[in-house]
Amino acid sequence: MSTITVTVNGKSYTKEVEGRTLLVHFLRDTLGLTGTHVGCDTSSCGACTIHLDGRAVKSCSMLAAQADGSILTTIEGLAPGGELHPLQVAFNDEHGLQCGFCTPGMIMTAADLLSQNPNPTEREIREGLEGNICRCTGYHNIVRAIQLAAERTAGVPA
Amino acid sequence: MSNKFIGKSIKRIEDKRFTTGKGRYTDDIVLPGMTHAYMLRSPYAHARINRIDTSEAETMEGVVAIITGEEVSHYSVPCGWQVNFKNGDTMKEPPHPLLVKDKVRHVGDAVAMVIAETREQAQDAAEAIIVDYEVLPAVVNAAEAVKDGAPLVHDDVPNNICFDWEIGNPKAEVDEAMDGAHHITSLEFVNQRLSPNAMEPRSYIGHYDSVYDKYTLYTSTQNPHLIRLLMCAFVLGLPEHKVRVVGPDVGGGFGSKIYHYTEEALVTVAAKKINRPVKWTETRSEAFQTDAHGRDHVTHAEMGFDAAGKIVGLRIKTFANLGAYLSTFSTAVPTYLHGTLLQGLYTTPKIHLDMTCAFTHTTAVDAYRGAGRPEATYLLERLMDLAAHEMDMDPAELRLKNFIPPFDGVEQPGYQTNVALQYDSGNYHGVLERGLQMLGYEDFRKAQQEAAQTGKLLGVGFSTYIEACGIAPSAVVGSLGARAGLYEVGQVRVQPTGKVSVFTGAHSHGQGHETTFAQVVADRLGIPMEDVDIIHGDSDTVAFGMGTYGSRSLAVGGSAIMKSLDKIIEKGAKIAAHKLECSEEDIVFADGKFTVTGTDRSLGFGDIALTAYVPHVYPQNLEPGLDFSSFYDPKNFTYPYGCHICVVEVDKETGETKVKRFIAVDDVGTVINPMIVDGQIHGGLAQGIGQALMEGVEYDETGQLINGSYMDYTMPRADDFPMFELDRQETPCPHNPLGVKGAGEAGCIGSTPAAVNAVIDALWSGGFKVKDIKMPLTSERVWRAMN
Numbered sequence: 001m002s003t004i005t006v007t008v009n010g011k012s013y014t015k016e017v018e019g020r021t022l023l024v025h026f027l028r029d030t031l032g033l034t035g036t037h038v039g040c041d042t043s044s045c046g047a048c049t050i051h052l053d054g055r056a057v058k059s060c061s062m063l064a065a066q067a068d069g070s071i072l073t074t075i076e077g078l079a080p081g082g083e084l085h086p087l088q089v090a091f092n093d094e095h096g097l098q099c100g101f102c103t104p105g106m107i108m109t110a111a112d113l114l115s116q117n118p119n120p121t122e123r124e125i126r127e128g129l130e131g132n133i134c135r136c137t138g139y140h141n142i143v144r145a146i147q148l149a150a151e152r153t154a155g156v157p158a
Numbered sequence: 159m160s161n162k163f164i165g166k167s168i169k170r171i172e173d174k175r176f177t178t179g180k181g182r183y184t185d186d187i188v189l190p191g192m193t194h195a196y197m198l199r200s201p202y203a204h205a206r207i208n209r210i211d212t213s214e215a216e217t218m219e220g221v222v223a224i225i226t227g228e229e230v231s232h233y234s235v236p237c238g239w240q241v242n243f244k245n246g247d248t249m250k251e252p253p254h255p256l257l258v259k260d261k262v263r264h265v266g267d268a269v270a271m272v273i274a275e276t277r278e279q280a281q282d283a284a285e286a287i288i289v290d291y292e293v294l295p296a297v298v299n300a301a302e303a304v305k306d307g308a309p310l311v312h313d314d315v316p317n318n319i320c321f322d323w324e325i326g327n328p329k330a331e332v333d334e335a336m337d338g339a340h341h342i343t344s345l346e347f348v349n350q351r352l353s354p355n356a357m358e359p360r361s362y363i364g365h366y367d368s369v370y371d372k373y374t375l376y377t378s379t380q381n382p383h384l385i386r387l388l389m390c391a392f393v394l395g396l397p398e399h400k401v402r403v404v405g406p407d408v409g410g411g412f413g414s415k416i417y418h419y420t421e422e423a424l425v426t427v428a429a430k431k432i433n434r435p436v437k438w439t440e441t442r443s444e445a446f447q448t449d450a451h452g453r454d455h456v457t458h459a460e461m462g463f464d465a466a467g468k469i470v471g472l473r474i475k476t477f478a479n480l481g482a483y484l485s486t487f488s489t490a491v492p493t494y495l496h497g498t499l500l501q502g503l504y505t506t507p508k509i510h511l512d513m514t515c516a517f518t519h520t521t522a523v524d525a526y527r528g529a530g531r532p533e534a535t536y537l538l539e540r541l542m543d544l545a546a547h548e549m550d551m552d553p554a555e556l557r558l559k560n561f562i563p564p565f566d567g568v569e570q571p572g573y574q575t576n577v578a579l580q581y582d583s584g585n586y587h588g589v590l591e592r593g594l595q596m597l598g599y600e601d602f603r604k605a606q607q608e609a610a611q612t613g614k615l616l617g618v619g620f621s622t623y624i625e626a627c628g629i630a631p632s633a634v635v636g637s638l639g640a641r642a643g644l645y646e647v648g649q650v651r652v653q654p655t656g657k658v659s660v661f662t663g664a665h666s667h668g669q670g671h672e673t674t675f676a677q678v679v680a681d682r683l684g685i686p687m688e689d690v691d692i693i694h695g696d697s698d699t700v701a702f703g704m705g706t707y708g709s710r711s712l713a714v715g716g717s718a719i720m721k722s723l724d725k726i727i728e729k730g731a732k733i734a735a736h737k738l739e740c741s742e743e744d745i746v747f748a749d750g751k752f753t754v755t756g757t758d759r760s761l762g763f764g765d766i767a768l769t770a771y772v773p774h775v776y777p778q779n780l781e782p783g784l785d786f787s788s789f790y791d792p793k794n795f796t797y798p799y800g801c802h803i804c805v806v807e808v809d810k811e812t813g814e815t816k817v818k819r820f821i822a823v824d825d826v827g828t829v830i831n832p833m834i835v836d837g838q839i840h841g842g843l844a845q846g847i848g849q850a851l852m853e854g855v856e857y858d859e860t861g862q863l864i865n866g867s868y869m870d871y872t873m874p875r876a877d878d879f880p881m882f883e884l885d886r887q888e889t890p891c892p893h894n895p896l897g898v899k900g901a902g903e904a905g906c907i908g909s910t911p912a913a914v915n916a917v918i919d920a921l922w923s924g925g926f927k928v929k930d931i932k933m934p935l936t937s938e939r940v941w942r943a944m945n
């Protein structure tokens with residue numbers, strides 16, 4: 001067991017964690033933030049994507065202990081104050097989700113993508129989503145949702 | 159019926175909880191005192207168990223209980239569909255134990271369930287269980303499994319044959335037609351095994367309340383009532399009224415979450431045993447080993463043509479792999495969901511399918527998006543394109559020549575096929591012609607000729623498919639062996655203030671029922687969509703239901719809701735007539751108002767609702783309340799169809815294939831929400847193209863699953879596809895109230911052969927006259943076909 005302190009969605013937590021506990025399980029089981037999902041056991045699907053110190057990471061690919069001292073944002077923290085993030089709005093507008101299981105990871109990945117590249121081409125979006133699997137949408141409307149969010153936020157600093 | 163909402167792309171009501179991380183899937187649920195289960199599974203495909211020793215594991219930290227096969231040996235999971243041998247004998251139905259005690263039959267077969275305070279403790283303890291396996295030879299291929307001397311999966315099933323079966327015209331008639339054919343196109347191929355891969359892994363929580371003697375099972379299922387029925391009546395022998403089954407938010411199904419799985423029964427049994435809730439969630443690796451797979455046919459098919467290119471006969475021999483145990487619908491898939499679709503869109507006068515279904519040492523095979531219909535479509539559409547190449551004809555013209563002429567099912571009768579079904583309505587020429595127009599066919603052929611001179615080959619593949627959906631008329635499927643009815647239930651409860659709660663037996667796991675069904679209800683009652691709540695997925699609140707699969711939710715479940723809405727309006731008219739002092743026949747209901755015909759005297763829907771619950775001025779002999787439930791049993795299947803066209807570019811040097819364009823023109827009947835229907839098509843296309851070019855479960859000859867993870871099994875990703883080009887034709891279904899046919903599976907059924915045909919066409923354009931490349935068409939396989 002070790003003690004870690006992390007800031008998650010603007011709130012600081014100090015918790016005991018087992019050495020082997022994955023960050024995703026810490027978020028889901030210890031903090032009850034179940035919006036971050038587990039879709040695989042090989043770090044291949046991206047359902048667990050969150051932001052760590054501002055960049056997208058797969059929270060199943062690191063230990064909770066490694067996150068000590070970090071600032072984390074999960075899907076639950078993407079709309080602080082209740083106003084939805086442009087990607088959350090655009091996913092609804094463009095029907096970018098069906099079962100919703102991949103959606104938090106998709107949105108977190110896309111948010112990082114747009115912060116790096118505010119005006120991505122279709123190809124860049126598709127390549128940017130390489131680490132995220134969706135079985136429902138055929139990706140078509142996810143790409144469109146990200147395009148729409150990019151259009152709407154063009155010129156607006158992230 | 160107003161049409162304020164129907165036909166419009168209304169944005170989904172359910173989205174907000176998912177985009178904000180507030181969806182509630184089974185694994186998100188935490189119950190007080192909950193324990194965690196881990197399944198110990200066989201690493202071997204076929205092995206005798208000499209000994210299981212749990213003694214050390216039992217003493218480990220956090221362990222609450224360990225269940226092995228001995229303890230639950232009196233339970234067995236049944237199959238939901240009985241198919242008979244050609245000679246009338248009943249199919250072989252060997253036991254399907256919850257935990258194996260004597261012999262494991264596939265990699266992932268479970269031998270023990272360990273329950274502990276945490277998931278990690280359960281896993282640690284499972285690793286300390288000693289199982290002495292004596293490994294035995296295995297068989298994984300259905301055509302091999304039936305040969306004399308093949309290792310037996312079940313000792314009392316000779317040659318591993320579950321049953322043999324046939325459909326169509328008498329074999330001798332088909333042979334005669336083929337003997338007279340001018341040309342026969344013949345193809346031997348494998349329709350490979352797929353893993354469904356819904357993104358949410360299966361997850362179950364068993365709960366037992368000793369005070370009320372009541373069980374609750376939370377389960378990632380497509381059909382909570384069906385699970386309750388199967389588990390209570392046929393597995394555990396529990397009284398149904400003491401069992402509640404809840405299917406909360408479910409992260410995709412694609413068929414794989416229809417079936418009653420052993421772990422559902424195990425967590426239920428375990429919860430009572432330890433008097434604490436038990437949660438089990440599979441890993442992705444377990445999903446590959448235990449979620450029912452799809453497809454897996456080995457086929458030899460021949461199609462005969464006359465000199466003018468008219469089809470004269472179709473003759474098929476197929477071996478279908480059922481895996482080690484029978485899953486809920488597994489026996490129906492290669493038979494009634496496959497053989498009955500072999501007419502396709504063509505006037506083929508003579509058809510015969512000879513089917514052998516075999517057990518092997520592999521994961522059970524059952525319905526995966528499309529279920530049998532993709533296999534039928536693949537067979538027909540590959541033959542059509544190949545025949546066109548062989549006869550040097552145009553593949554589009556060959557189809558147009560053989561299509562069943564248009565019929566609406568009202569003025570013109572339905573089309574009676576040679577394989578039992580009667581199609582409802584269709585204009586098959588229409589979808590192909592529209593597809594060709596979207597493609598710009600002539601220009602494409604020119605571009606293809608030019609490309610053939612370069613290092614990149616262009617190819618186009620066609621697929622004009624039909625499916626049987628809206629599953630299913632109970633009496634028909636009953637006569638074919640279904641052990642349940644396939645109607646649906648819809649209850650409409652108008653609350654005193656005119657707000658409406660709708661309870662449906664259909665289950666949404668991505669399909670958007672909360673929106674689509676609300677559109678229908680709001681329009682029928684002339685009220686705002688916000689006034690309608692769609693409730694599903696809980697056997698304690700929804701009267702009954704058969705669930706969601708076979709593109710049935712709206713066609714069957716929506717029809718049940720429509721029946722209840724009619725009853726609401728009929729009763730509302732009685733109340734209105736009484737209040738407005740006119741006869742009931744003089745009341746018309748439109749736009750949310752009951753009006754005395756020819757006058758401006760009317761009462762709003764809300765007034766009537768309130769009167770029904772505060773019946774002071776009220777017709778004599780009429781019960782208070784405004785709440786109706788209906789069962790709808792469809793008259794026939796529905797028959798969506800369409801035309802899929804794929805354009806690929808193949809690199810001559812590397813065999814790498816890129817999908818350049820994909821055009822889909824589908825007729826799914828009347829469309830309630832175009833945006834949602836398009837989304838269903840998109841997802842299906844990705845899965846269908848995934849089968850053609852990327853996916854496939856592989857076992858080695860010892861029965862080892864060699865690509866059971868996302869590191870090894872190629873899942874389609876965003877950069878594998880172009881934007882899809884969709885259009886539709888709407889021929890209403892003549893036999894259900896909404897005219898809908900179902901859209902869930904179309905994309906997956908039509909697209910696979912279109913993609914494979916496109917690669918084959920590309921190769922022919924470069925002078926490589928290949929008949930077949932084994933799916934998935936990886937770069938290596940395509941390259942080998944050219945070298």
Ligand code: FES
Nearest residue numbers: 039044045046060
């Ligand atoms: S759960 Fe993290 S990548 Fe799949």
Ligand code: FES
Nearest residue numbers: 098102134135136
């Ligand atoms: S919406 Fe279901 S996996 Fe993406």
